[in-house]
Amino acid sequence: MxxxxxxxxxxxxxxxxxxxxxxxxxxxxxxxxxxxxxxxxxxxxxxxxxxxxxxxxxxxxxxxxxxxxxxxxxxxxxxxxxxxxxxxxxxxxxxxxxxxxxxxxxxxxxxxxxxxxxxxxxxxxxxxxxxxxxxxxxxxxxxxxxxxxxxxxxxxxxxxxxxxxxxxxxxxxxxxxxxxxxxxxxxxxxxxxxxxxxxxxxxxxxxxxxxxxxxxxxxxxxxxxxxxxxxxxxxxxxxxxxxxxxxxxxxGGKSANIVLDDADMELAVDGTLYAIYFHQGQCCVAGSRLILTNKIYDDFIERLKNKMMKMKIGNPADKDTDIGPLVSEKQQKRVLDYIEIGKKEGARLVYGGGIPEGFNGYYVEPTLFADVTNNMRIAQEEIFGPVLSVIKVKNENDAIAVANASSYGLAGGVWSTDNDKAMHFASKLRAGTVWINEWHLLNDRAPFGGYKQxxxxxxxxxxxxxxxxxxxxxHVDELKDRKKKFWYNVTVPVE
Incomplete structure (x- = not known):
């Protein structure tokens, strides 16, 4: 030691x-x-x-x-x-x-x-x-x-x-x-x-x-x-x-991840998993609010669930581990408490929600909640853990209003195959960093910080x-003649 x-x-x-x-x-x-x-x-x-x-x-x-x-x-x-x-x-x-x-x-x-x-x-x-x-x-x-x-x-x-x-x-x-x-x-x-x-x-x-x-x-x-x-x-x-x-x-952040109807679904699913479950969700820019329209809602959630079932929970030192422990017992309890809050608020638990078997450390399963409304605590408060809240909207335009209805504004993301359309959505998001078809990628030469709280x-x-x-x-004044100073005759007695 x-x-x-x-x-x-x-x-x-x-x-x-x-x-x-x-x-x-x-x-x-x-x-x-x-x-x-x-x-x-x-x-x-x-x-x-x-x-x-x-x-x-x-x-x-x-x-x-x-x-x-x-x-x-x-x-x-x-x-x-x-x-x-x-x-x-x-x-x-x-x-x-x-x-x-x-x-x-x-x-x-x-x-x-x-x-x-x-x-x-x-x-x-x-x-x-x-x-x-x-x-x-x-x-x-x-x-x-x-x-x-x-x-x-x-x-x-x-x-x-x-x-x-x-x-x-x-x-x-x-x-x-x-x-x-x-x-x-x-x-x-x-x-x-x-x-x-x-x-x-x-x-x-x-x-x-x-x-x-x-x-x-x-x-x-x-x-x-x-x-x-x-x-x-x-x-x-x-x-x-x-x-x-x-x-x-x-x-802190409660970053909105918007998947538009024309997105490459396979790419968006993988990107969504990375956005929220990277480092067990212990990231200020984690994409913890997923916003989907009616058109793609059910299919996208099913794709997420199928991929989540394949994620490996394990020893963080192993090269193939996807999900490791949370940082402390205190953080583990915090995340588990929020999962219970989500259940009580009426969100539908699709996957995870508990402590995986076989580990002595501070683990929490990657967790997926569907049928979340944007006024629920799990949609508004930073959990800092592997918990994804999925929110359904009627159409793509409603997605912006839901995304911006937050006290946070650190980051956000848009998935689309139409760059002009994605740029329009990015311009409307009230966030310091916005990714298009990407997440978590920061550059040391680009400024990083947030809007709002x-x-x-x-x-x-x-x-x-x-x-x-x-x-x-x-200010270096180069006038040699004091009588040409702007303040001459203002506060200085004239000789």
């Missing part, structure tokens, strides 16, 4: 009070590792370190080329160690072999992409300069100290999504992974420690709500970047407002990089 420590100022440290917690394997409930549990004092130390290092200019003063080179070093370290870290992530989070392998690639890609984006000149010419009168520049500077709090569903990838743009912009950062899945973020700390990144630029701590609250309220922090539930996101926003910090929130701001791409900067307008 491994021991993991906090990473503060380039040193691996025990918690100040010696506290620890266990990493539990969701597959068999065994203990993987013992992890140092940060206190509020440890958190203050990490933030103080990040503040001191940022203000020193040892990183914020580096050139774009120097920052880019270090990001590439981190990316290369991830790539070199991906097989080992993948095994740890499977044991720590219950991610399947297939999913965790992709996570390693995407984590590398995030660091690699931002090593390139770090070279981007973000400064602008506002077009208001006038020769002989004034020169104007709009420059972007690193925002400062960043507190980043990430969820348990994509541990390494989320850590890279926060760290990469922050340090590419010249910021320093304190990162807190979720208690359920802290191992790979702390493994990332070991890799970062082997690069040329100055000590104290990246600090990684663990802990519970009181640690998170200190990260959000501490006056030395300039920006908070949070990924998690909408409920907690609202609390983060409220706490951060006390010191008017910049806030980026990537929150799915969040504030954007991550990834140039928009994500800019979110870690402050904007400054510099």
């Amino acid at each position: 491994s021991d993991y420590k906090l990473y503060i100022n380039g040193e691996f440290k025990d918690a100040s009070d010696g506290g620890t917690f266990d990493s539990i394997n969701p597959y068999d409930r065994s203990v993987n590792a013992k992890i140092a549990k940060a206190t509020v004092d440890d958190t203050k130390e990490a933030i103080k370190t990040a503040r001191r290092v940022f203000d020193s200019g040892v990183w914020s003063g580096k050139s774009k080329e120097e920052r880019s080179a270090v990001l590439k070093q981190i990316a290369d370290k991830i790539k070199e160690n991906s097989a080992r870290i993948q095994e740890l992530e499977i044991a720590d989070s219950g991610s399947t072999f297939k999913k965790s392998k992709d996570d390693m690639i995407l984590s590398y890609r995030a660091m690699s992409t931002f090593s390139k984006l770090a070279l981007t000149d973000l400064d602008e010419d506002p077009g208001i300069s006038k020769e002989g009168f004034s020169k104007n520049m709009v420059v972007r500077e690193p925002v400062g100290v960043v507190s980043a709090i990430i969820p348990w569903n994509f541990p390494l990838q989320m850590a890279c999504w926060k760290i990469a743009p922050a340090i590419a912009a010249g910021c320093t950062i304190v990162l807190k992974p979720a208690p359920e899945t802290s191992v790979t973020a702390l493994e990332l700390a070991k890799l970062i420690d082997q690069t040329d990144l100055p000590k104290g630029v990246v600090n990684i701590i663990t802990g519970d709500a009181e640690v998170g609250e200190e990260m959000v309220t501490n006056p030395m922090v300039d920006k908070v970047s949070f990924t998690g539930s909408t409920e907690i996101g609202k609390r983060v926003m409220q706490l951060a407002s006390g010191t008017m910090k910049k806030v980026t929130l990537e929150l 799915s969040g504030l701001g954007r991550e990834l791409g140039i928009e994500g990089l800019k979110s870690y900067t402050e904007v400054k307008h510099i």
Whole structure:
């Protein structure tokens, strides 16, 4: 069993009070590792370190080329160690072999992409300069100290999504992974420690709500970047407002998956299964609401059921496993409770709905509900589990109204063989990401974030990089004669 420590100022440290917690394997409930549990004092130390290092200019003063080179070093370290870290992530989070392998690639890609984006000149010419009168520049500077709090569903990838743009912009950062899945973020700390990144630029701590609250309220922090539930996101926003910090929130979703009558049905069925059951539905963009017209409703549900019967529930470490465990006993109970809610609300259980036999871990069968109405809780609330709600509409135009009748707006999808028609539907969806004949495919160079209660701001791409900067307008006046100044004769006594 491994021991993991906090990473503060380039040193691996025990918690100040010696506290620890266990990493539990969701597959068999065994203990993987013992992890140092940060206190509020440890958190203050990490933030103080990040503040001191940022203000020193040892990183914020580096050139774009120097920052880019270090990001590439981190990316290369991830790539070199991906097989080992993948095994740890499977044991720590219950991610399947297939999913965790992709996570390693995407984590590398995030660091690699931002090593390139770090070279981007973000400064602008506002077009208001006038020769002989004034020169104007709009420059972007690193925002400062960043507190980043990430969820348990994509541990390494989320850590890279926060760290990469922050340090590419010249910021320093304190990162807190979720208690359920802290191992790979702390493994990332070991890799970062082997690069040329100055000590104290990246600090990684663990802990519970009181640690998170200190990260959000501490006056030395300039920006908070949070990924998690909408409920907690609202609390983060409220706490951060006390010191008017910049806030980026990537929150929950209840994404609508619309299959139009002319869709390639075989493709749409496979895509629908992937949209919801990928990572056991523990994904903010999961296609958890399936919207079908009367014309294709019964046939499509039957196709889904037949395919679901062939999905393999198994050990997440096995290469052919489709469905692994949920991350924790708490999450398992949450999902099972929602399944019972769906039954009581009158939804028809077509498939699944229980705990599969033969497993000791936190498993829930892939579950399919039909005859769901859009006002049911299972259609409106984020379950974060392998539960698909199918909603019938009279016609395709009604599908848009149902899709948008949600407090969320993170993602959505449309399946059709008519691209113009699909684009029309995509333009009507109130969501930050819309897929056409695809799902879950994100690009590090494209912005990611949500409408409505799915969040504030954007991550990834140039928009994500800019979110870690402050904007400054510099005006250089070139008039030599003070009498030609616009304010002469206004507030200055005339001689």
